[in-house]
Amino acid sequence: MDRSYKELLKLRRFPHTWCPGCGIGAVLKNVAMVMKELGWNYKNTVAVSGIGCSGRMSGYMNLDALHTPHGRPLTAAEAIKTVRSDLNVMVLSGDGDLASIGGNHLLHTSRRNPDITVFCNDNEIYGLTGGQAGPTTPQGTKTLTSPRGEHHSPLRLGRILTQQAPYFYARTTVYHLNHFKTCIREALLWKGFSFVDIISDCIELNGRRLGFKTAHQMFKWFDERFHIVEGERDQLQEDELGIAKAVVKEVPRPAEKEEVKPEIPMEGLKPFTLEELERFDGQEGRPIYMAYQGKVYDLSASPLFQGEKRMRCHLGGKDLTKDLDIAPHGEDLIFKFPLVGKME
């Protein structure tokens, strides 16, 4: 068996802290194996984790790694990708970290679609802190904080993450190894935000309370709960393992039409000197004229200069070419007024 994937692990830090039989080790190993196949390594890849048993994964990878505060790995990962788009960026964390305290970041990071891959070790519990019910704990599950069975229904990550295209959401388990590796590979190669929801076991603080004696018994339970669906999917049902993905089809934009301003003949227009123009200042019932690029316009009838707004008639009697050339909408506005003359 090819064990070269071990180059991607910080073996000097082993033995790791996880309990025997915990699914997190399988996540780390299989991600490292696929990375090795794809040529991802410390030169081109960064790993980011949050807090939790799962959040320890990035610290065991032989890569530049970031261990962020609880719930914040996506913010750090997106920032790294923004400033170093040449790097592969992946997040390795838990369902509590990503979907509970980090849930808001999950919504918005996925919406912005940065090119990062998230591996969520979804053991359906808060493992590190003692086995409390988390956002993905199935209804009815007995946990430390729900001894009579979890009251609330869980967050359906698959439904949330497939709301807005483009998306890539895969659900797999640590037991369905071939499928698991396919999901890892496809997610790493996906251009944009990809999320792999890996149903995993916390044998010590979830499994035993549910009556499982070994991790293997939990794996068999995953096999009963889920089945693999092949092929391209838009959505996954709650008992399906597979990949749901959608790209956005580019809609060609209609070519923008350039607005052609009508050419107005200058001959026949009444000539004005600057002194003559000044007399049309809007005061004492006089008309309001304004010059722009050699033409004189009558603003008197415009609703913009009636009633209280007539205060604006201080603009009257002036050549405002310089002012209008730097005003955002001034030029477009002036052509709507009647033309009454030209400057000499």
Ligand SMILES: Cc1ncc(C[n+]2csc(CCOP(=O)(O)OP(=O)(O)O)c2C)c(N)n1
């Ligand atoms: C701000 C903050 N709140 C709460 C905690 C306590 N805490 C640490 S890990 C954790 C839950 C982790 O659950 P999950 O991400 O599912 O990881 P697991 O341990 O199950 O792998 C919590 C609530 C914390 N460390 N920081």
Ligand code: SF4
């Ligand atoms: S407490 Fe649970 S999640 Fe944490 S290492 Fe042990 S088995 Fe794994």
